[in-house]
Amino acid sequence: MAKITIQDFHQLATERLPFAELMGLQLQSIDSEGVWMRACYSDKFLRPGGTIAGPVMMGLADAAIYALVLSRIGPVELAVTTSLNINFLRKPQPGDIVARATPLKFGKRLVIGEVALYSADKNKATSEFTNSEIVAHATATYSIPPNSN
Amino acid sequence: MAKITIQDFHQLATERLPFAELMGLQLQSIDSEGVWMRACYSDKFLRPGGTIAGPVMMGLADAAIYALVLSRIGPVELAVTTSLNINFLRKPQPGDIVARATPLKFGKRLVIGEVALYSADKNKATSEFTNSEIVAHATATYSIPPNSN
Amino acid sequence: MAKITIQDFHQLATERLPFAELMGLQLQSIDSEGVWMRACYSDKFLRPGGTIAGPVMMGLADAAIYALVLSRIGPVELAVTTSLNINFLRKPQPGDIVARATPLKFGKRLVIGEVALYSADKNKATSEFTNSEIVAHATATYSIPPNSN
Amino acid sequence: MAKITIQDFHQLATERLPFAELMGLQLQSIDSEGVWMRACYSDKFLRPGGTIAGPVMMGLADAAIYALVLSRIGPVELAVTTSLNINFLRKPQPGDIVARATPLKFGKRLVIGEVALYSADKNKATSEFTNSEIVAHATATYSIPPNSN
Numbered sequence: 001m002a003k004i005t006i007q008d009f010h011q012l013a014t015e016r017l018p019f020a021e022l023m024g025l026q027l028q029s030i031d032s033e034g035v036w037m038r039a040c041y042s043d044k045f046l047r048p049g050g051t052i053a054g055p056v057m058m059g060l061a062d063a064a065i066y067a068l069v070l071s072r073i074g075p076v077e078l079a080v081t082t083s084l085n086i087n088f089l090r091k092p093q094p095g096d097i098v099a100r101a102t103p104l105k106f107g108k109r110l111v112i113g114e115v116a117l118y119s120a121d122k123n124k125a126t127s128e129f130t131n132s133e134i135v136a137h138a139t140a141t142y143s144i145p146p147n148s149n
Numbered sequence: 150m151a152k153i154t155i156q157d158f159h160q161l162a163t164e165r166l167p168f169a170e171l172m173g174l175q176l177q178s179i180d181s182e183g184v185w186m187r188a189c190y191s192d193k194f195l196r197p198g199g200t201i202a203g204p205v206m207m208g209l210a211d212a213a214i215y216a217l218v219l220s221r222i223g224p225v226e227l228a229v230t231t232s233l234n235i236n237f238l239r240k241p242q243p244g245d246i247v248a249r250a251t252p253l254k255f256g257k258r259l260v261i262g263e264v265a266l267y268s269a270d271k272n273k274a275t276s277e278f279t280n281s282e283i284v285a286h287a288t289a290t291y292s293i294p295p296n297s298n
Numbered sequence: 299m300a301k302i303t304i305q306d307f308h309q310l311a312t313e314r315l316p317f318a319e320l321m322g323l324q325l326q327s328i329d330s331e332g333v334w335m336r337a338c339y340s341d342k343f344l345r346p347g348g349t350i351a352g353p354v355m356m357g358l359a360d361a362a363i364y365a366l367v368l369s370r371i372g373p374v375e376l377a378v379t380t381s382l383n384i385n386f387l388r389k390p391q392p393g394d395i396v397a398r399a400t401p402l403k404f405g406k407r408l409v410i411g412e413v414a415l416y417s418a419d420k421n422k423a424t425s426e427f428t429n430s431e432i433v434a435h436a437t438a439t440y441s442i443p444p445n446s447n
Numbered sequence: 448m449a450k451i452t453i454q455d456f457h458q459l460a461t462e463r464l465p466f467a468e469l470m471g472l473q474l475q476s477i478d479s480e481g482v483w484m485r486a487c488y489s490d491k492f493l494r495p496g497g498t499i500a501g502p503v504m505m506g507l508a509d510a511a512i513y514a515l516v517l518s519r520i521g522p523v524e525l526a527v528t529t530s531l532n533i534n535f536l537r538k539p540q541p542g543d544i545v546a547r548a549t550p551l552k553f554g555k556r557l558v559i560g561e562v563a564l565y566s567a568d569k570n571k572a573t574s575e576f577t578n579s580e581i582v583a584h585a586t587a588t589y590s591i592p593p594n595s596n
Contacts, residue, residue, distance in 0.1 A: 315500065356502055
């Protein structure tokens with residue numbers, strides 16, 4: 001069972017992570033294999049060329065892995081990203097971006113997660129995205145403080 | 150000589166890159182070796198643990214390389230990031246973050262840039278940061294559309 | 299249909315890529331979704347601590363994506379890696395390492411591939427590894443010279 | 448003062464890291480800021496296109512950071528790479544490759560190092576390479592087992 005609920009995460013984000021609200025981030029589901037998170041589109045996402053700015057996708061990827069980590073270890077504040085690598089694969093049209101984060105390894109000190117980002121249709125459920133083409137792919141490492149597991 | 154001025158970049162950012170304003174980004178100087186960019190602190194930068202959120206640093210690093218690329222090829226809209234790798238080294242205190250972006254390679258199709266991020270004091274000039282400890286280090290690749298050089 | 303055969307690849311490796319033989323690399327299969335490649339164990343793989351040296355896994359990951367690229371565009375010599383990112387997840391026991399390489403994006407100029415590496419049992423067919431725990435995960439970008447597609 | 452000597456490192460490599468000998472690796476100097484390591488050219492380095500194979504450069508970069516780590520913490524066997532990111536910038540001519548490894552951060556649990564690789568002339572001393580164009584640039588993270596510092 002997840003160690004935080006979707007509601008817990010949103011409360012933490014509202015109170016402590018203003019960046020998440022700025023980017024319209026919504027944790028959509030937590031399951032035994034990973035989490036789905038969505039960045040709800042606004043004009044602020046755009047960059048020259050009429051596509052979505054890279055930092056929106058990086059912020060979504062990072063937050064999705066953060067939610068994944070907290071869902072397994074509970075609300076440990078100082079679980080922090082130590083590195084992130086992202087490949088931008090296709091230029092997304094203006095619209096929501098949906099992220100699927102899953103662990104590559106869940107160690108006691110380090111968690112390595114993988115995130116696939118999809119360009120999303122407002123009316124599509126998140127679980128329908130696994131067959132779409134991905135727009136970006138990231139891996140990131142989170143460091144977990146001692147005695148947090 | 151730089152192919153865009155600081156003012157050109159800020160106008161482009163104001164009109165076309167709302168994300169830059171949200172993050173308080175200011176291009177501070179362009180010289181023959183690289184650019185300095187600053188993210189001016191606001192409470193929105195914070196994350197749990199009282200430090201600066203990773204996406205702020207990723208957004209700053211990405212924008213600094215974008216400015217570097219445009220300073221050499223002019224205002225080419227579709228110069229886009231194809232990949233970015235960042236290592237978070239130290240947890241910055243609340244405050245400005247300053248970035249120094251320099252090219253590792255400036256090719257016709259691909260530019261690979263390196264960015265060092267420093268935790269900044271409001272009263273320090275950017276050029277004084279090269280001896281401080283860096284808080285994050287990034288490399289990123291930009292793809293330049295054909296016939297833009 | 300693949301644009302090179304397993305035999306073509308081994309001939310190219312034998313004649314032109316001595317490194318592949320040093321590392322005991324064997325391309326095992328090419329299918330519509332990717333390739334399987336194996337690094338056949340020898341004592342040369344070891345590093346202090348009794349585990350497999352990182353460069354063996356990096357070399358295998360890189361070669362697997364190279365084979366994937368050639369399987370789609372034919373024997374283009376100057377398809378070269380422009381960047382590679384690898385996460386080492388678990389310390390493999392002495393033994394073969396098996397790689398599954400698949401494309402994240404197959405563009406005209408850039409190919410981004412993903413590779414999962416598994417610690418292998420000599421008697422296991424490669425297709426049985428998808429349910430094992432992975433020991434390392436890599437993404438890499440290959441640049442394809444103009445007019446090669 | 449360095450916690451291992453050049454000779455200690457070569458003995459460890461000879462006995463425990465056969466890979467290093469295969470690649471002609473030579474630790475050339477250890478100073479207060481970093482280490483210099485060289486990969487002595489042989490035909491085994493070549494890849495199609497007449498340039499140096501990526502895995503040679505990745506192996507050199509990884510070994511240079513390993514030597515850097517050991518020079519500061521002594522011969523800790525299970526200091527292992529957790530991730531490595533490399534950008535290939537220029538195609539080196541057949542010849543030696545020289546690496547300069549320096550720390551971005553030296554923590555108790557994690558070391559993040561940076562490596563610049565230069566195409567080398569046999570008759571050039573390593574310290575002369577800082578003004579040459581680099582052929583590849585890597586960052587890597589090493590994990591240090593508890594109680595090793």
